[in-house]
Every structure is written in C-alpha cells, then in structure tokens.
Amino acid sequence: MSEGSAGLLLKAFLKGRVPPPGLIPEGLLYGFAGISSARSHLSGLTNIERLITTFCHREPDHVPCFPMISGAGRRLTGVSYPEFSQKPEAAAEALLAGFDLIGGEAVVPMLDLSIEAADWGQTMVYPEHSTPHPDYADPLIKDVDGYERLKRIDFKKANRMQAMLETCRILVREVGWKGLVSGFAFGPLGVLNMMRGANHLFRDCVNYPAKVLKAIEAITEVAIEYVEAQCDTGVQAVALDTLFASWNGLSKELWEKIEGPFARELANAVRRRGCVVVVHNCGDGVYFDSQIRFMEPEVITFAALPDDCRDRKELKQKYGDQVVLMGYVDTPLLSYGTPYDVMEECRRQIEDLADGGGFILAPGCEFPPNGPLENALAVVKAAEMYG
C-alpha cells in the first residue's frame, strides 16, 4: 500500500466515511469478505459488510439491493423535478429520503442524462413532473462540421456538473458508514447524443467517424476531470453509462472504435482513485464482453440479457466470476405490476443469479420516477426474504 493510499484511507476513517475499496489492500479486503461471509451464518451483516462480501464474490447473509430511487425520491420530499435536478441540497435530501425510507445498501445520484450536455451549452427543457432533457429542436451540434467546432469547456465553471459534485459531497457526509455512495457519469457518446440527437449521431458514426471522434476526444477530456472530481468527493464507486454498447446503439465493432477507448480512459481514472468501476446499462443485448475488455469494471448493471447469453443461467456461468452482476427488474413491471408480482420476479432472479455471491438485486434502470413506491419496497423486501 502506497503512502498516498494510506493517507487517503486514514482520512476517510477519520471523517467517518467508507474508504474507496480500491485503496484497501486486496488481501485485507478478501479476508474481511471471508470473515463476513462466515459470520453471516450466525448473524446479520451491516450494509457495508454485505456489499464488500458481494464485491469479493462471497455469499453474504442475503443479496444486497439497490432500488435505484432517484427521481422518485423527489416525491418523498415534495420537490419539483427542476429543483431536484438543479439544486444539490434538494437532490440530496430526496435521495437520502429514498435511502432511509425505501432501504437498500447504496445511493446514487442519477439525476438525469443531460448534466454534461447542459454544461457544454445544450439548450435544456426542465419539465415540472418529468426528467429534464435537451431541447431536441435546438441541438448544439447542428451539422457534421459542428463536431469539430466543439471546444473544451472550463470544468470549474460547469454549473450542473459542479452541482452534481455538491450533491455527492452531501450524500457522502450524510450516508457515512450506513451504505455506499456512487457517482454517475454519462459516457462521451451519450453526452454527444444529447447535443446532436440519435437520429443524426447514429448515421454520423458510420459516415463521418473521424469528425465524431474529434468531439468524443474533447468531451472525454472534461469527463475525466468530472469523474476524478466525483471520486474526490468521497464516493466509493462511480457508475459510467455506456448506453450505446448494445443492440440499441452501435454495432459492437463500431462501439469499440468510437467509444471503447474513451470509456477505458474514464474507467482508468475512476480506478486510479481507488473507486469501484460500475458500468451502467439500460439497453437490450449489451456487449458485456466489449465493456469488460475496455473498462474492466467490478460491477455491471443491466436491464436485459447481454448479446451473447440466452438466459440467466448462461449469464451467471459466463460472467458471474468476472463481474458483480446488478439487475434487473423490468421497468414496466415496476411501473404497473403489483408488489407481489415484483417480489415473485425478484425471487426468480435471486434463484438464478445469487448463488456464490456477486449479485446485487436492482431495477434494470432507475426506478420509474412516477412509479408506485410500494414496488421499490417490494424489491428491498425480496432481497431480505429470498436472498
């Protein structure tokens, strides 16, 4: 362990925070996980014990759960969506309410997918009861030459990203040892999508890859600063969303050319700070193999099976030893199913994926912002009952 790591570990302990797991010597971490796993037969584990045991692919007392209450949390504290998205105190309060009232082992500020794009200058729309989004009638990049005109922004003056950092700081301070806090950043292609629109970007990736890459390079430079700054707030993990590494996005070959190398840089930046690299997905047929090759994540979240797996058992067999699997309760089920239906689906997923550790029960994507919160409670309850 380097002197720097030891100093950071000590600093985290003194401030009453969970240190980034990557700073803890591996032997110590796995020893701790082994002891926790053994102890789980006698008594319940704390949230942190349960997560570390899971990260080390050992069986905890029950599977950890992350209900991904983000936008839905605003309904617990009565704030509007625009306030939730733009005011760090309001966002943190809503997220903490979700963590305290619904439960689970972790909290992540998935405020919306337009934070970075807004700071790059994209005109935004902030609906009262729905997720903020770009004004697609006024994209920042209006033609293919616009990619090369994109000039690096001053990260220190990036209001929404700075607000996100403040949200992370509050969450880290308030959550303390009760759970894990993860940052969140959109991959560079996702950010570009918010400024160009998928209709054009998909075509441009094929027809003008060199121009697209220019913009991706500029976005990645700032994104690295952004994820490093998130790590410096004291979060223990950062989730990176590479949405287009799936059947809903580019071909595998094209993703590996356009975003893969830049996603690797982001993942490395997170890892250098000792934080856990989480890859977040909400597409169909995700390219797990490419994401693992380029980003080497500890955790992959998913909403549907990867492109090379026919069923859950194959997923567990193929990837269960390589990454912690986190998913994947269906959004429509969470929106309109009964709590009993939700619990039954969770039970089936736990049966197929939890054996041997390395599984976190969670919705496939953010819990539906206007969905029934009793279904979020059902996910947490299922983890405790069946996990």
Next chain:
Amino acid sequence: MTVEKGNETVVHDLAEAVRAHDERALHALFDDASTSGMTAPEVRRALIGGLEEVRQNLMSNDASIPDFLLSLDRVTEGLGRLSRFPGYDRSSVEDTTVVIGVVEGDPHDLGKNVIAGIYGAYGYRVVDLGREVSRETFVKAVVQEGAEVLALSAMMSTTMVVMRDVIGEVRIKSPGTLVIVGGAPLNDVLAQAYGADGYAESAITVLEETERLMAGS
C-alpha cells in the same frame, strides 16, 4: 461502348446498394434501371428486397440500427424517384393509412422515425405528427385521415401513461382504428392494460405486428 445491364442484374445491384447503403451506387443504378426499361413496381420491389434483408439481419442481430437507418435512407430516396418510371401509381400502393407520433411530453423520436420510415417503405400511407403530440392532435388526425392504424411511441416511463388517454379517446371517436404502441418502458402486458390492440417490441417487428392486427388475428 456502354453495355446495358439486364433487369435481373439491376434488381440485384439495387438491392445490394440498399444493403450497403451506398448512395453513389444507387444513383448510378437508377440510370441503369431507367435505361433497361424497368417499371416502378420492379424498382420498388428491388429496393424493398434490399431493405428486407437488412431488416431480417437486424432481427437476428447481424446488422445494427445505424446500418438499418442508412439503408432506410437509401430506400426513402429511391422511392422518391419512382415517379420517373413507367407504371408508377402511388395510390395503388398506399392503401392503408397510419397516423404516427410520440406522445405529449416525450421528445425522443428515433424509434418513431424508424417506424414511420418502415411503414412508408413498405407501402403504407404515413401521417407523421412528430414528437410531443397532444391527445387532441392525435384524435383529430385519426378522424380526419380516416386512419386504419394509430402508432404511438413513448420512451420515458413518465410519459407513457399518456397513451391510455389517447387510446381511450380514439376508441370513442374512431372505434375502427387499430392502435399499436411501442417504446423502451413498455411491454405487451402494459400495452394491453392501456387498451392497445398491439405492441411492437421493436421498430423492426412493427410490420409483422401491424399485419397480424390487420388480418384480425
């Protein structure tokens, strides 16, 4: 001396140009098709043949969405040039009207655009209302256009609930119109709960689903 290509060769090459979304080749092939005396229905079949292959490849994940979009672009361009060929009769092809749009509050129109393109390419008459379309606009268009099919799209769980209201109103004002829904936060159970006749799991399966509904099965 230029050698004229036979119809079979031109048909094959047109389909290939669509598959490879090769704009330049397609332009040249239109001249060949014209020289060789091909009719509008023959050219149309060649274009759709190429697109159909890409669509099938997309369904089996051997092609990507960008590939399909670009092939669809070539077909749309090609169909726009059919009027110069003998035997062109737009009305004989477009005998079914589809009103399509993204529901109110939802700005995501990629899926809707793909579906509108597919409907257009495969011979439906498409009335595209765009994105963030109000219930009143949908209902008015369905009635005015005498739509056989209404296709609704939503990509957000916060906006998909609007579909139920639109479908309810359409059932009253135009009970014969078939409603098909699609989008990331939906599934077949939810589509049924909203009162839709059909659910398109992806932009690619929308044709089969529409044909199934039209056949009354």
